[in-house]
Amino acid sequence: MPRKGMRTVFFNPSTSSSPMRSQPHRHTFSDTLVDENIDNANILIYKWDSDSNTNYCSIASLFTDNRQEAKQYLNSIKQLQSAMQYYVTENSASEKLVRAQNLMQIAMKRLEKEFYQILKSNRDYLDPESVSTHSSRASRSSVSDFEDESEDESSRHGDSVSEVERISLAAMADLKAIADCMIGSGYGKECVKIYKIVRKSIVDEALYHLGVERLNFSQIQKMDWEVLELKIKSWLNAVKVAVKTLFNGERILCDNVFSASVAIKESCFADITREGALTLFGFPESVAKCKKTPEKMFRTLDLYEAIADLWPEIESIFNFDSTSTVRSQAVSSLIRLGEAVRTMLTDFESAISKENSKKLVPGGGVHPLTRYVMNYIAFLADYGGILSDIVADWPLTMSSPLPESYFGSPEPEDGTSSAISVRFAWLILVLLCKLDGKAELYKDVSLSYLFLANNLQYVVNKVQKSSLKFLIGDDWITKHEAKVKQYALNYERMVWSKVFSSLPENLASGMTIHEAAECFKRFNSAFEEAYKKQSSWVVPDAKLRDEIKVSAAKKLVLVYREFHDKYREVVRREIGSISHVKFTPDDLGNYLSDLFFGNNGGSGSISSASSTSSFSSSSGQSRGGKSR
Incomplete structure (x- = not known):
């Protein structure tokens, strides 16, 4: 500085001659340090000012191409801000303050550009999937500051950090550093505007x-x-x-x-x-x-x-x-x-109750309503947890109390589970009551019992093989399995009563040859009639089918065998006709085994071989079918 200038600054005579007048600012040692900071910032800021520099600054990225210089750039802005604060306090009329303000505007314009470039160029690395993969909500603010990003990422984050993660973390740190700087410098609004536009378009x-x-x-x-x-x-x-x-x-x-x-x-x-x-x-x-x-x-x-x-x-x-x-x-x-x-649960229950089809299911098989309702309820049971929340505060309204014998399992400790359990139990009860009405449409009482056994067995199977089992409970299953057996016994008693009554109640009392012959004839007629009636009836469930056959065979074959063995030879020898003794005990078992497949074997003609053959060729598909 020229000597004259030094005198002007430090030895201005007017300063001491009139103490009451406004004192000009004396250039102090602090001024010198602040001025140096402004000068240093001026060099770096103008270097990266794309408006007053070469095309290089227009296309280059400060934060990508020279990270160490980027760090210096941010530090220079902090020093520039400190200088501005100093002159605002010490000498608000100083031209240095104006100069610093102009430099700050240029620097913020550059940071805006850098911020936008980082957001756009690192879009693939800042996509939410990448960010959420290597970050957690618990450590949202754990990304290192920009100052630390010059360190080797792998050493700080371990070998598990991939190249994508490294770039993503570095970009986030750069954005944070710029945002902190711009917000701290009073230019947060410009930074936020860019961020919102870019990120909203991505989302x-x-x-x-x-x-x-x-x-x-x-x-x-x-x-x-x-x-x-x-x-x-x-x-x-x-x-x-x-x-x-x-x-x-x-x-x-x-x-x-x-x-x-x-x-x-x-x-x-x-x-x-x-x-x-x-x-x-x-x-x-x-x-x-x-x-x-x-x-x-x-x-x-x-x-x-x-x-x-x-x-x-x-x-x-x-x-x-x-x-x-x-x-x-x-x-x-x-x-x-x-x-x-x-609403849909209510409508579903109402639809079951209002179903008024009068069409009979051939052979007393499973009614379409039973299949539809139980499939529907079984699928609903898979949503048991969600439904528990939905029906927890929704009391069940019914015309009559739910029978205690119907829902016999202990109530779950969880009240919400109990609510949905009762809801499912009630829907099934509505179905079973409807099936009782449909059973009455059959003119043959024995077929109506078979219909009830088949449909209740289907219901029980659905409960056992679905989540309903856990909601309704084992006691419910046990009680309704017993009901199936009772229906089957009622069916057996009704359909075979005439056949049983054709045999003598007490063989020990003895009978004449002609009485025995007439007894054989009555049995033949009754058995053929019962067999013909049942030849088109069905029992879809293999287990129930076997149980019904075994039960009937044990009772019928046992009684018939005793009578057959005692009078067969006598009747054939004395009467001289084999037509009276038409069936052997083993034949009965064969005929019974051919029932309940709905194959109409021989239209009621008794032929074990032909019926069995017919079943083997025609019923394999029906038994192999599976419906949910």
């Missing part, structure tokens, strides 16, 4: 690729069920990824980049995700408002279960006040879906 695009559509209720209501079901399937595939990966990853990124300001990170995350999240969680509510039919029950439960399972994450990710609408929308969808399920 919206990700939701689009997941199949999340902006559909209003009117559009959904007009869809055919087949189309709507495809939309629901797509939503179910999308929602888990959207919550656990997309929104969670975005929250982690926001929390890290803007860790310096709770208000800013809340604003960013809310503005980036709110619209997409409301669209996502609004879809189930619209579905729930549509017309309710039994076929929609399971998809409705799928929607409810998806939201219920994800609720802890939803509540945690969207825990800001500004995202309360997202939480409210998810809750509203749950409420609406629960209401829809309760």
Whole structure:
């Protein structure tokens, strides 16, 4: 500095001559240090000023190409800010303050560009899946500051850090460093604007690729069920990824980049995700408002279960006040879906009660209503946990109390489990009462008992082989298995009563040859009639079929064998005709084994060989079939 200038600064005569006048600022040692900081910042800031420098600065990236210089750049801005604060306090009229302000504007413009470049160029590494994979909600702010990023990533994070993770962590740290600097310098608004624009476009695009559509209720209501079901399937595939990966990853990124300001990170995350999240969680509510039919029950439960399972994450990710609408929308969808399920359960029960088909099932087999209802209930039981939540506060209203003998298992300790258990027990009871009415349509009482045995056995099998077993309990199964046996015994007594009555009650009392011959004739006629009647009847369940045959054979063959062995030879020898003794005891067992396949073997003609052959060739498919 020229000597004259030094004098002007340090020895201005006017300073001492008039103490009452405003004192000019004396250049102090502190001024010198501050000025040096401004000069140093000036060199580095203008070096990377793309408006006043070469094309190199326009295309190069400070944070990518020269990380050490980027660190110096941020430090120089901090020093520049300190200088500005110093002159505001010590000499607010100083031209140095104006110069520092101009440099700060140039530096912030550069940081805006760097911030945008990092967001765009590292898009693949900052996608929510990558972020959420190597980060956790518990350590959202654990990403290292920019100053530490010059260190080797592998040494700090271990060998498990992949190249993708390393780049992602470095990009997050760079963004955080820039954001901290801009916010600290009073330029947070510019930084936030860039961040919101870039990240919202990424979130919206990700939701689009997941199949999340902006559909209003009117559009959904007009869809055919087949189309709507495809939309629901797509939503179910999308929602888990959207919550656990997309929104969670975005929250982690926001929390890290803007860790310096709770208000800013809340604003960013809310503005980036709110619209997409409301669209996502609004879809189930619209579905729930549509017309309710039994076929929609399971998809409705799928929607409810998806939201219920994800609720802890939803509540945690969207825990800001500004995202309360997202939480409210998810809750509203749950409420609406629960209401829809309760309505459909009520309609389902009503449909069972109102079913008034008079069509008889050939052969006393399983009624289509039994198959439909039990398949439906068995599938419902797979949603037992979800249904427990839905019906917990929904008391069962019925015209008469649930019979104690019907639901014999001890009530579960969990009250909600008890509620759904009773609900299932009641639905099955409604079905069984309906089947009792349908059994009365058969003119043959024995066939009506066979019908009841077949249908109740089907019900019991469904309970045993599904989640209903755990909801209704073993006692229920035991009691209803006993009912099946009772129906079978009633059937046996009714259908074979005439055959049993054709045989003598007491063989020890003896009978004449002609009485024995007449007894054989009555037995032949009664057995053929009973066999012909049952030749078209069915027992689909193999176990029940064998039990009925074995029971009948034990009683019938045992009594007939004793009579046959005692009078066969005498009748043949004295009467001289083999037509009186038509069946051997073994024949009866063969004929009985041919029953209950519904094959109409020989239209009632008794031929063990032909009937068995007919069954072997025609019934294999029916026995091999399986229905759920």
